[in-house]
Amino acid sequence: MNSNTLTNENLLWIEGLKFNARGLIAAIAQDERDGTVLMMAWMNRESILRTLETGEAHYWSRSRAELWHKGATSGNVQKVKQFLYDCDRDTILIKVEQVGNVACHTGARSCFFNLVSIDPG
Template sequence: MGWLDEISWNADGLIPVIAQDATDGRVLMMAWMSRGTLETTQSTGEAVYWSRSRQRPWHKGESSGNVQRVRDIVLDCDGDTLVLLVEQVGGVACHTGRRSCFYRTLADSGWQVTDTVQRDPAEMYGGTTHE
């Protein structure tokens, strides 16, 4: 049995993945991986996810240049969730131009924006708003 066979893939053949900054532990984003994108990530050392909206592999940073260099791949106890410890090149993980996709905190029954935009999304994506 290979290491990929120890993963509990969901019905769509995917596994949820949390990308976390390897230096300070900040959660940067959540995405999905297929067997093939996990193999590519492991072999290249850069994060490659499965885009459910485009139904194809998505090399993080392919449009923006904000690649994720993978330092470690960690599987949880149930075998159904991964954590990637990454170096976020360019310091921006979110398509909104923020460091993290988790930039809103619930306060006083409303969402408060806690992170500023570090890079204009139009600059990263040439006028489109999503990588």
């Protein structure tokens, strides 16, 4: 994944993605080794392009209204191994090598650690 491979022709699929009214699309980061869902964040066209150019995950921070390079300050970067989108073209799945084994801003490996008990009875 580098800028030499990012041509208009091979990036036409981006135009087919279904961004929301704010120009964002949901992106799930998943550990490529064991399948753990690490986090959900938002991407826009610029963050998608930056991710593809650098091979490391970039997202759009809604609270700061700016591009966000995952791990730029913490060192817990996400090296992209696969970049996929779903059949409806409204969600992205990024399979990553999580450097530092911490994806959540709380210091946890995954943002998904709050378990809800379900009583099917």
